[in-house]
Amino acid sequence: MAGFLESLYPRFPVALQNLGISLYGCYWRRQRLGSEFKKVVGEFRERDRWPVDRMRDYLNATLQSVLRRAFDAPYYRETWTNAGIREADLREITVESLGRLPVLPKQDVRRSPTSFVPNRSRRPDRYRTYLTSGSTGTPIKAFFTRTSHQRFAAARDVRSFGWAGTSILRPRAMIGGRLVVPKGIARPPFYRYNRAEKQVYFSAYHIAPAHIADYAEGFNRYRPEVVTGYAFSQFLIARMMRDQGLTLDYTPVAAVTSSEKLTAPMKDTIRKGWGCQAFSEYGCCENCGLGTECEHGSMHVHPDFGIIEIVDHDYNPVPPGVEGRILCTGLLSDVQFLVRYDIGDMAIWSEKTCPCGRDHLPVLEEITGRLEDVVVGLDGREMVRFHGIFVGLPYVLEGQVVQEQIDEFRVRVVADDGFGSGQVQEIERRFEQRLGRVKVVVDRVDELERNARGKIRAVISRLGRSETANQ
Numbered sequence: 001m002a003g004f005l006e007s008l009y010p011r012f013p014v015a016l017q018n019l020g021i022s023l024y025g026c027y028w029r030r031q032r033l034g035s036e037f038k039k040v041v042g043e044f045r046e047r048d049r050w051p052v053d054r055m056r057d058y059l060n061a062t063l064q065s066v067l068r069r070a071f072d073a074p075y076y077r078e079t080w081t082n083a084g085i086r087e088a089d090l091r092e093i094t095v096e097s098l099g100r101l102p103v104l105p106k107q108d109v110r111r112s113p114t115s116f117v118p119n120r121s122r123r124p125d126r127y128r129t130y131l132t133s134g135s136t137g138t139p140i141k142a143f144f145t146r147t148s149h150q151r152f153a154a155a156r157d158v159r160s161f162g163w164a165g166t167s168i169l170r171p172r173a174m175i176g177g178r179l180v181v182p183k184g185i186a187r188p189p190f191y192r193y194n195r196a197e198k199q200v201y202f203s204a205y206h207i208a209p210a211h212i213a214d215y216a217e218g219f220n221r222y223r224p225e226v227v228t229g230y231a232f233s234q235f236l237i238a239r240m241m242r243d244q245g246l247t248l249d250y251t252p253v254a255a256v257t258s259s260e261k262l263t264a265p266m267k268d269t270i271r272k273g274w275g276c277q278a279f280s281e282y283g284c285c286e287n288c289g290l291g292t293e294c295e296h297g298s299m300h301v302h303p304d305f306g307i308i309e310i311v312d313h314d315y316n317p318v319p320p321g322v323e324g325r326i327l328c329t330g331l332l333s334d335v336q337f338l339v340r341y342d343i344g345d346m347a348i349w350s351e352k353t354c355p356c357g358r359d360h361l362p363v364l365e366e367i368t369g370r371l372e373d374v375v376v377g378l379d380g381r382e383m384v385r386f387h388g389i390f391v392g393l394p395y396v397l398e399g400q401v402v403q404e405q406i407d408e409f410r411v412r413v414v415a416d417d418g419f420g421s422g423q424v425q426e427i428e429r430r431f432e433q434r435l436g437r438v439k440v441v442v443d444r445v446d447e448l449e450r451n452a453r454g455k456i457r458a459v460i461s462r463l464g465r466s467e468t469a470n471q
Helices: 003-011 014-032 035-047 052-070 074-082 087-092 106-111 146-161 212-222 231-243 264-274 386-390 421-435
Strands: 128-132 140-144 172-176 191-194 199-203 226-230 254-258 277-282 291-293 299-301 306-311 323-330 341-349 363-368 396-405 408-415 439-444 459-461
Touching: 014 146, 014 191, 035 146, 052 087, 052 323, 106 140, 106 341, 140 146, 146 254, 146 277, 146 291, 172 212, 172 231, 191 212, 199 212, 212 231, 226 231, 231 254, 231 264, 231 277, 254 264, 264 277, 277 299, 306 341, 386 396, 386 421, 408 421, 421 439
Parallel strands: 172 199, 172 226, 226 254, 254 277, 396 459, 408 439
Antiparallel strands: 128 140, 191 199, 277 291, 291 299, 299 363, 306 323, 323 341, 341 363, 396 408
16 A cells, blocks of 8 residues: 555555455555566576586576676666776676675665666666665665566565465465554454455554454464464464463464564474464565575575675675675666675574585575564563664664663664654654554664674663563
């Protein structure tokens, strides 16, 4: 939903909200599925068992094609030329020599997202756009076409859903950031139904012990085959259901989790609560890198989706077992090219091979730093990814949410000139949408609090919690 219809949605009764979501689902089904989706599904399935040398040849050829197209984008033409890289040099760059090219800082994409679109492409305002705050409140505008969107969906269908034994085409549940239940203080049901895609969308902002029976009712009513969305939200629902002795009257095929790190205790809770295995998925809205779990529990990265490097602070490759920064080079986009993009996440290559036999798909030992504090509501609800309040806010460069008391929050923002009372009021409004009436103080600061790795903490809780996902 967008624009006028999105502004009307909160005023509709539940039946009309379901209809609106279903109509929107028809649009997205056309965006995600089609001839390109079917073709790319076949290609990813074929490459699923390729030998290492065949994958290497494919990646080098695809990479060089992407680099030549990227060179026509204003940012790369200027940056690479200044670094002494000529267009002819790109024909010699391989996956192993990708380090010859400069690293792309996230702030450069934030500052001028259109400069990564080749000059010979259509005008950027003709593309679909996606705004994200990332994990730091730093807004990024990503561009994609219907073709690229179908490619992204096809890759996930094969390597994420497929490896979990299901498909993106099957009935599914989603627990994500959309305000499908538009009021912070609301009555059941805490879910809405997208009939076009057989998708039940649960609110991530109302998960509380007093509400959990309604979530269980939604599962049993629509019987989704696969549960997707926020890892911690899935864990919370499964945990609260077990605490209250609530069960599903069927068994889902799998849970596919995203956004936060999926820990072993979280997996165990989901398995005991729902009777299915949970599979972790690593990705980003810029769609330049993808990692998914195989049937043996190994997190494989998919270089035919996007090449991932792990480097130290000087951008030199690190050996297996050593933590480093993730750089992504996307291979599927046909409009906005991200090459050696410093996405802001940390990871460790594994020293082991996986018994699944997919040696051409490297294995990560761990993606680090994706656990975040939880926001707790007045009624006991628990929420993650709360930094989404910064999505699409003008002038906000970085943002941080600090919960001081159960009903008191401090919001810290690093902002450009132009940030003022209008943006403060919008932040307060978004808090009320999610939590009801709470006290919100907005501070403009020069920098935000960071963790021991130097990464910004998007959400900080001063409350402390008696039970966490690591216990």
